Amino acid sequence: MLKHSSYLDNTGKFKMEKSPYFHSKSRWHSSLMKLTFWSFIFLALIFIFFYRSPSSNPLPQDPSRRSLRTYNWGGLAWEKRLRSSARIRSRDGISVLVTGDAGFVGTHVSTALKRRGDGVLGLDNFNDYYDPSLKRARQALLDRSGVFIVEGDINDSTLLRKLFEVVAFTHVMHLAAQAGVRYAMENPSSYVHSNIAGLVSLLEACKSANPQPAIVWASSSSVYGLNSKVPFSEKDRTDQPASLYAATKKAGEEIAHTYNHIYGLSLTALRFFTVYGPWGRPDMAYFFFTRDILKGKTISIFEAANHGTVARDFTYIDDIVKGCLAALDTAEKSTGSGGKKKGPAQFRIYNLGNTSPVPVSDLVSILERLLKVNAKKNIIKLPQNGDVRFTHANISLAQRELGYKPSTDLQTGLKKFVKWYLGYYSGGKKATG
Ligand SMILES: O=C(O)[C@H]1O[C@H](OP(=O)(O)OP(=O)(O)OC[C@H]2O[C@@H](n3ccc(=O)[nH]c3=O)[C@H](O)[C@@H]2O)[C@H](O)[C@@H](O)[C@H]1O
Numbered sequence: 001m002l003k004h005s006s007y008l009d010n011t012g013k014f015k016m017e018k019s020p021y022f023h024s025k026s027r028w029h030s031s032l033m034k035l036t037f038w039s040f041i042f043l044a045l046i047f048i049f050f051y052r053s054p055s056s057n058p059l060p061q062d063p064s065r066r067s068l069r070t071y072n073w074g075g076l077a078w079e080k081r082l083r084s085s086a087r088i089r090s091r092d093g094i095s096v097l098v099t100g101d102a103g104f105v106g107t108h109v110s111t112a113l114k115r116r117g118d119g120v121l122g123l124d125n126f127n128d129y130y131d132p133s134l135k136r137a138r139q140a141l142l143d144r145s146g147v148f149i150v151e152g153d154i155n156d157s158t159l160l161r162k163l164f165e166v167v168a169f170t171h172v173m174h175l176a177a178q179a180g181v182r183y184a185m186e187n188p189s190s191y192v193h194s195n196i197a198g199l200v201s202l203l204e205a206c207k208s209a210n211p212q213p214a215i216v217w218a219s220s221s222s223v224y225g226l227n228s229k230v231p232f233s234e235k236d237r238t239d240q241p242a243s244l245y246a247a248t249k250k251a252g253e254e255i256a257h258t259y260n261h262i263y264g265l266s267l268t269a270l271r272f273f274t275v276y277g278p279w280g281r282p283d284m285a286y287f288f289f290t291r292d293i294l295k296g297k298t299i300s301i302f303e304a305a306n307h308g309t310v311a312r313d314f315t316y317i318d319d320i321v322k323g324c325l326a327a328l329d330t331a332e333k334s335t336g337s338g339g340k341k342k343g344p345a346q347f348r349i350y351n352l353g354n355t356s357p358v359p360v361s362d363l364v365s366i367l368e369r370l371l372k373v374n375a376k377k378n379i380i381k382l383p384q385n386g387d388v389r390f391t392h393a394n395i396s397l398a399q400r401e402l403g404y405k406p407s408t409d410l411q412t413g414l415k416k417f418v419k420w421y422l423g424y425y426s427g428g429k430k431a432t433g
Pocket residue numbers: 179180181219220221222272273274275283284285286300301302310311312360387388
């Protein structure tokens with residue numbers, strides 16, 4: 001088939017004429033190109049919209065993916081801030097990287113370390129498990145005492161490597177974790193992400209650091225799970241966790257042992273027993289009971305079968321801080337270097353509790369007296385969502401080896417908490433869960 005015809009024009013020149021078919025083909029071509037172009041633009045816009053749209057961003061809904069958030073770090077000024085925050089200002093001081101620094105325990109431990117002249121650098125991802133504005137307020141508090149918090153995730157190995165390059169930390173106080181016993185049923189992957197993958201990422205960075213730091217980290221009383229022998233001793237079995245939270249903390253203890261064994265990292269796990277106090281966690285019962293009692297909202301108090309008591313060995317934050325500092329001060333150096341073990345290293349596990357369990361109903365009575373408000377109570381059966389009936393710490397090992405001696409009873413500690421709570425939230429801040 002002819003595509004175009006040719007003829008001699010009146011000048012005798014040979015001319016070629018495009019056929020109608022040729023015309024329509026070229027139009028077809030340019031339409032196809034236009035269509036392709038606009039389809040591409042359309043798809044690109046859809047991609048940008050979905051990628052950037054907050055509703056489709058998985059981060060707020062899925063804390064296990066929070067590490068995908070990008071944080072701004074790096075640069076000479078940033079490194080200078082790191083060094084200044086971590087600088088030791090006292091004789092025999094230590095230089096500590098505190099993970100989860102904008103958290104409840106992190107804030108108190110960092111303040112105490114800084115006060116005695118130790119160098120402290122914080123690391124926190126400021127996730128939204130509970131009200132991030134409380135974490136920002138803690139950050140402001142730490143900033144005033146000279147502690148800088150790097151914003152980033154413990155799963156970010158590049159960032160961790162950089163921190164160890166800039167500062168030769170002598171110790172790591174590892175407190176970053178996904179906390180909360182009941183929330184583990186709602187968002188199990190966030191526990192694996194922070195308490196297992198995050199721990200491994202941190203230990204990898206510590207093992208490769210030169211010098212290797214000694215690590216003290218937060219385990220939990222929940223590892224005793226269904227253990228019914230009281231008080232709980234470090235020698236008791238911990239292979240019957242009642243929640244995924246407990247299981248990840250227990251797994252953490254085993255992972256820590258591996259890094260101690262293979263790489264010579266000095267590792268100390270502290271099993272905290274229901275820590276409470278000023279600047280505490282809004283997801284914990286004493287905190288949201290206070291909020292709800294003041295609002296006139298009904299609170300649910302759990303009871304075991306046959307009206308059995310549910311009790312906790314509530315431990316005041318100042319006692320926990322003393323235990324943490326004693327663990328740091330007695331931690332021996334790691335023995336490895338360049339990722340290689342040079343000899344056996346210290347491996348320790350301690351209970352940090354109060355040794356006097358209090359029924360949850362008594363906790364509520366104390367709050368009612370302190371707040372001068374009668375609580376609206378709903379007594380319900382202990383749900384099967386990870387809670388255990390009671391906890392009770394045997395602290396003789398910590399007493400002997402750390403000089404740990406808790407001195408604050410629940411009444412005294414809650415009085416300090418309530419004073420802080422009323423002061424903090426009277427400033428117009430809303431207590432959200
Ligand atoms: O020691 C730990 O390792 C853990 O301590 C904390 O867990 P728990 O001891 O369970 O504290 P928390 O939730 O304050 O409940 C206190 C009591 O109130 C009861 N409780 C709770 C809620 C409710 O609505 N009603 C109720 O009676 C409930 O049954 C319980 O008896 C930390 O959150 C956890 O992260 C971990 O650190």
